[in-house]
Amino acid sequence: MKWCYITFRSITPAQRGEAALRQAGVRAELRRTPAAMAEKGCGYCLVVRPERGAQAAEILRTSGVRFRKIYLADGLGRGEELPL
Amino acid sequence: MIYLDNGATSFPKPAGVGAAMAAAVHRCANPGRGGYGAAMAAAEVVFRCRTFAAELFGCGQEQVVFTPGCTYGLNVAIRTLLEPGDRVVISGFEHNAVTRPLWAMGAETIVAGRRLFDWDDTLEQWEQALKSKPKAAVFTHVSNVFGYILPVDQMSALCRRYGVPFAVDAAQSAGMLPVEPEKWDADFVAMPGHKGLLGPQGTGILVCRRMPVPLIAGGTGSESHSMQMPDYLPDRAEAGTVNVPGIAGLSAGLESVAALGIQTIFQREREQAAFCADKLNKMGMHVFSGPHQSGTLSFLPGGDCEATARELARLGIAVRAGLHCAPLAHESAGTAETGTVRLSFGHRAGPEQSRAFLRAMNRISPGSP
Numbered sequence: 001m002k003w004c005y006i007t008f009r010s011i012t013p014a015q016r017g018e019a020a021l022r023q024a025g026v027r028a029e030l031r032r033t034p035a036a037m038a039e040k041g042c043g044y045c046l047v048v049r050p051e052r053g054a055q056a057a058e059i060l061r062t063s064g065v066r067f068r069k070i071y072l073a074d075g076l077g078r079g080e081e082l083p084l
Numbered sequence: 085m086i087y088l089d090n091g092a093t094s095f096p097k098p099a100g101v102g103a104a105m106a107a108a109v110h111r112c113a114n115p116g117r118g119g120y121g122a123a124m125a126a127a128e129v130v131f132r133c134r135t136f137a138a139e140l141f142g143c144g145q146e147q148v149v150f151t152p153g154c155t156y157g158l159n160v161a162i163r164t165l166l167e168p169g170d171r172v173v174i175s176g177f178e179h180n181a182v183t184r185p186l187w188a189m190g191a192e193t194i195v196a197g198r199r200l201f202d203w204d205d206t207l208e209q210w211e212q213a214l215k216s217k218p219k220a221a222v223f224t225h226v227s228n229v230f231g232y233i234l235p236v237d238q239m240s241a242l243c244r245r246y247g248v249p250f251a252v253d254a255a256q257s258a259g260m261l262p263v264e265p266e267k268w269d270a271d272f273v274a275m276p277g278h279k280g281l282l283g284p285q286g287t288g289i290l291v292c293r294r295m296p297v298p299l300i301a302g303g304t305g306s307e308s309h310s311m312q313m314p315d316y317l318p319d320r321a322e323a324g325t326v327n328v329p330g331i332a333g334l335s336a337g338l339e340s341v342a343a344l345g346i347q348t349i350f351q352r353e354r355e356q357a358a359f360c361a362d363k364l365n366k367m368g369m370h371v372f373s374g375p376h377q378s379g380t381l382s383f384l385p386g387g388d389c390e391a392t393a394r395e396l397a398r399l400g401i402a403v404r405a406g407l408h409c410a411p412l413a414h415e416s417a418g419t420a421e422t423g424t425v426r427l428s429f430g431h432r433a434g435p436e437q438s439r440a441f442l443r444a445m446n447r448i449s450p451g452s453p
Contacts (some may be wrong), residue, residue: 010306010319011116012146015131030127032119041308044116 004053007068014044020063034077090430100336108332116305133335155181157274157290161251165220173213176416177227198416201374214246226256229413231380240268283334353379353429382424399444
C-alpha cells in the first residue's frame, strides 16, 4: 500500500504540523523520514493516507507550517515525489 | 525555613516539577534523533513545553529556544546584536549576565537611567542615550537587587523609534509580569526557567524574533550533511542535546504559573514586599522602595549586610546579601560599598512569611523603634 509522506526540515515544524492536522481531524503519524527522502540527511515526516495528502498539505499551508516535499511511497519509502 | 530568596531561584518548586523530571529520566531518550518510542516521548515532552511557552509569551513555537539559563540566552542575544567594540546602551540596573559579556567583547557601554523607581528619569536618559546611535540596547525588565520595574513598554518603543535593536532581560519578570516580545517588538527576550517560571535550574528560554548567531555549533538532528548550523529556529540555537528532564520540569512549572495566574503571583509578592518595606522603615532601616516595584526589596540593616543575612539564616530566614551579581545596580543606588540585604518574595508569598521575617529582624535589631 502507498502512503503520503510530508517531509520537514526538522522535528519542531513536523510536530507543529502533526498538531495542526490533528486539530483538523486528519490522522498523521510522525516518523523519521526514510533515507531516500531525507535530502540533507536526517529529518522527520508526517505520514497520512494518500487520499488525505492534498488536504493535509493545504491544512499545513494555511496553518503556516512549512514543509519540504510530499511523496507517495510504500512503507519502506520507495516512491515518487508529488508536485506541491 | 522561610525562603525569601526567589530572586536567586524559586524554592521549593511545585510538586509536579520533580515528578515530571523523574518521569522524563525514566521514559525519555534523545528528542529529534531517533524514531522509536522513547525518542518520540522525549520529542513530545520538549514540544509540549515549547507550546506552553509560546502561548505564555505570545510567539511561535519555533521562536522558543531552550537554553541552559538566562545568562546563556543573553550571551546569544548580545553576540548576535553586537560586534566587539560596538556601542551599546544599557540601564543602570543590569546584572552581570549583561555587563560581563559586554565587557568581554570590549563594547562601548553607555549606562542610561540610574535613579531608582523614577520612570521619568529613566525614559529621559534612555532617549538621550539612544540619540548617540548605539548598535543595540540591552536592558532588564526588573532589577534583581531593588525590584525596580523599568518602563519596558516605553523603552522598547523608544528603541524602535530610533532604530536600535534590543534585547530584554526578563530574569526577574517572567512568571510574575507580562513578558510580551511581540508587543515590545524585541529582537530577543531572555529568561531563566528556574525563577518565576518555577522550573528547575539548568533551564531557560530565549524568545528569538530574529535569527541568532549560534553561540556553539554541534548536532541538531537536522540537515546533518551540512557543516553549517541550520538557518532556522529553534535548531540554529539548540546545538547538542537539550535538557529533557529539565524541560519536563519547566513544563510543570509553566503549568503552575498558568494555574495561579501571573496577576495573582505579582499581587501576592508585591503586597508582602510593600508590607515589609513599611515595617522596616519604622524599624529605622534604610529601605529602597517606591512606585514601580516588584516583590523584591533591598534594605540597609544598619550593620554588616552579610552578618545580618547570617543571623537571619540562623533564625530560619533565607535572604541574600551583598552585591547580588549586579554591582552596576548597587553603584546606581549608592550601595556599592555596603551591599544590601535583599528579600525576594515568590509565588508562595504570604503574611506568615513577612511576619516571620520581621520577628527575626526584631530579634536581630532589638533597639529599633
